[in-house]
Amino acid sequence: MATFRLQGSKVLAVDLAGDAVRVKNGSMVAYDGRMAFKKLSGGGEGIRGMVTRRLTGEQMTLMEVKGEGTCFFADRASEISLVDLNGEKLYVESSNLLAADGGLRTGTSFTGLRGGASGNGLFTTTVEGTGRAAIMSDGQAVVLRVTPQYPLSVDPGAYVAHQGELRQNFQSGVTFRTLVGEGGGEAFQIRFEGDGLVYVQPSERNTIGGDV
Numbered sequence: 132m133a134t135f136r137l138q139g140s141k142v143l144a145v146d147l148a149g150d151a152v153r154v155k156n157g158s159m160v161a162y163d164g165r166m167a168f169k170k171l172s173g174g175g176e177g178i179r180g181m182v183t184r185r186l187t188g189e190q191m192t193l194m195e196v197k198g199e200g201t202c203f204f205a206d207r208a209s210e211i212s213l214v215d216l217n218g219e220k221l222y223v224e225s226s227n228l229l230a231a232d233g234g235l236r237t238g239t240s241f242t243g244l245r246g247g248a249s250g251n252g253l254f255t256t257t258v259e260g261t262g263r264a265a266i267m268s269d270g271q272a273v274v275l276r277v278t279p280q281y282p283l284s285v286d287p288g289a290y291v292a293h294q295g296e297l298r299q300n301f302q303s304g305v306t307f308r309t310l311v312g313e314g315g316g317e318a319f320q321i322r323f324e325g326d327g328l329v330y331v332q333p334s335e336r337n338t339i340g341g342d343v
Contacts (some may be wrong), residue, residue: 133232135263139226143204143211143230143265151197151233154204164200170193195233204230207265212274212330214294220259223266223292223330232262247283268332274332278325288335290327295327300329 134146142160143180145152152237171193196202205211206229210290214221222240231237238257254308266272268291277283277297284302293299 132234132263135230135232135265137211138203139212140210140271141205141208145196145202145204145230146199147196147200147202147232149197149199151195152230153193153195153233153237154230154236155206155228156192156194157204158204159196160203160205162198162202164198164202166196166198166200166202169195169197171239172235182285191195193237197233202247204265210332211270212266212268212272214264214266214292214330215292216258216260216262216264218261219294220257221264221266221292222257223256223264224290225256227266227268227291228256228264229259229267230265232260232264235260235262235264266330268330269330269334271334272332274331275329276327277325279324279326282322282324284322285329285331286335287319287321289314289331289333290321291330291332293298293323294325295325296324296328297323297329299323 133150133152136144136146139146145154147164147166153171159168209229212231216235236259238259240257241256272291275283275285277295300322302322
């Protein structure tokens with residue numbers, strides 16, 4: 132299995148011994164040893180993946196890197212966090228996924244209103260299985276724990292990813308006062324309930340909710 136480690140907070144180093152890793156296309160910044168690069172597409176593999184990409188519009192482009200040595204990856208100086216998966220599923224915005232171990236399965240999942248409010252479309256990327264993934268954020272992401280006793284509400288523009296047994300509900304605080312320009316400034320949130328982890332960045336991307 133490929134070994135993931137951080138070289139500082141903005142560069143991912145992956146040690147390969149003949150195995151493979153999937154990474155965001157064009158994110159290689161350096162490598163030593165022998166490496167082969169092959170372009171892939173997001174949404175899963177095979178015919179099902181092709182159909183999924185057409186239906187969802189999830190056009191994340193990945194490449195497979197296989198070889199022996201160490202390969203270094205980065206994307207626009209984004210902060211990087213490592214995520215360990217033990218048979219779990221990680222839900223992550225496609226723009227925030229940097230790399231996944233070659234043994235992990237990638238796919239898409241419907242997000243409904245949450246996706247529309249976050250400005251990332253109605254579908255999100257999933258990574259499932261046992262292995263390590265690397266996600267990116269605008270500023271160092273914080274990992275917030277959700278338990279049955281302590282649900283969590285997150286701004287759609289700051290949401291990066293989540294894992295575990297979580298249910299998510301879209302909450303709207305839009306009222307007549309909002310429509311006349313007297314809203315509270317936080318019109319939409321995602322509420323997570325259950326047991327799991329939510330990754331939140333200290334920055335908000337432009338969203339529909341951010342304008343009301």
